[in-house]
Amino acid sequence: MTQPNKKTIGDIEITAVSDGLLTMTSDRVIGMTGAEVARRMGRTDDKMVLEVNSFLLKRDGGYDLVDAGCGNTAGPTLGKQADNLRGLGVDPTTIRRVFLTHFHPDHSNGLIDGAGQAVYPNAEVFAHADEAKFWIDDDLPAGATEMMINGKRNTLRAMAAYPDRLTRVRDGEVLPGVAAILQSGHTPGHTGWLFQSRGEGILIWGDIVHLAAIQVAEPDAAMTFDYDPANARAARRRTFDRVAADKLFVAGAHLDFPGFGTITRNGSGYRYETA
Numbered sequence: 001m002t003q004p005n006k007k008t009i010g011d012i013e014i015t016a017v018s019d020g021l022l023t024m025t026s027d028r029v030i031g032m033t034g035a036e037v038a039r040r041m042g043r044t045d046d047k048m049v050l051e052v053n054s055f056l057l058k059r060d061g062g063y064d065l066v067d068a069g070c071g072n073t074a075g076p077t078l079g080k081q082a083d084n085l086r087g088l089g090v091d092p093t094t095i096r097r098v099f100l101t102h103f104h105p106d107h108s109n110g111l112i113d114g115a116g117q118a119v120y121p122n123a124e125v126f127a128h129a130d131e132a133k134f135w136i137d138d139d140l141p142a143g144a145t146e147m148m149i150n151g152k153r154n155t156l157r158a159m160a161a162y163p164d165r166l167t168r169v170r171d172g173e174v175l176p177g178v179a180a181i182l183q184s185g186h187t188p189g190h191t192g193w194l195f196q197s198r199g200e201g202i203l204i205w206g207d208i209v210h211l212a213a214i215q216v217a218e219p220d221a222a223m224t225f226d227y228d229p230a231n232a233r234a235a236r237r238r239t240f241d242r243v244a245a246d247k248l249f250v251a252g253a254h255l256d257f258p259g260f261g262t263i264t265r266n267g268s269g270y271r272y273e274t275a
Ligand SMILES: [Zn+2]
Pocket: 104, 106, 107, 207, 253, 254
């Protein structure tokens, strides 16, 4: 049986929304050959294919989103989020808030359409203050990669369509039942969004895991595109420990669609199960 794409947490109804599939060469895990990554992911070529998921939340009588997909910046296999929302009967103009996990292209570029117009024209965008400072306010550090340079340009372009509608948050409760959890490492202000209702909780953790088949068993397997691999490793372990101890559900942008699961302790390591 396929896993349902909806999950209920107390009074919150969460629906996974696919933006599409992201294909990259598999040589993206630090210290692991591309061939080994492909083998571990069950592939016979030199590719790795990641789901790109965002999450629609129905709560307090309205709709919010976590993340916005790629928009038109990543080719024809991606950028399907807004159409998939419409397919669910949700008009993008009714979205009240977009909680961003970070400003990477597969999470934020879909805030705008090909003409640079806001896809969610009535939404307030929420991001961690550290993430906004890095991508919006500051100059990129010396030696910035092409990915970072493109990322900054696309972030500025997307946020120009949301003038005065970016709320910069710190760790902790942002709204009743909604908390930001800083998971710095993958990006400087990479953030998980914790939603709680009636004693249940789910952490929508963004990119804590790109490759579940590798990084759950080996949390120290960092990605070449992590901004700070050491902090990314530490954030992954800290997050696994917390969701296991607090019995939180998790939802991941790159876990196999729909991306809902749990992390439990498994000896000295961890186990991921869909849930
Ligand atoms: Zn991502």
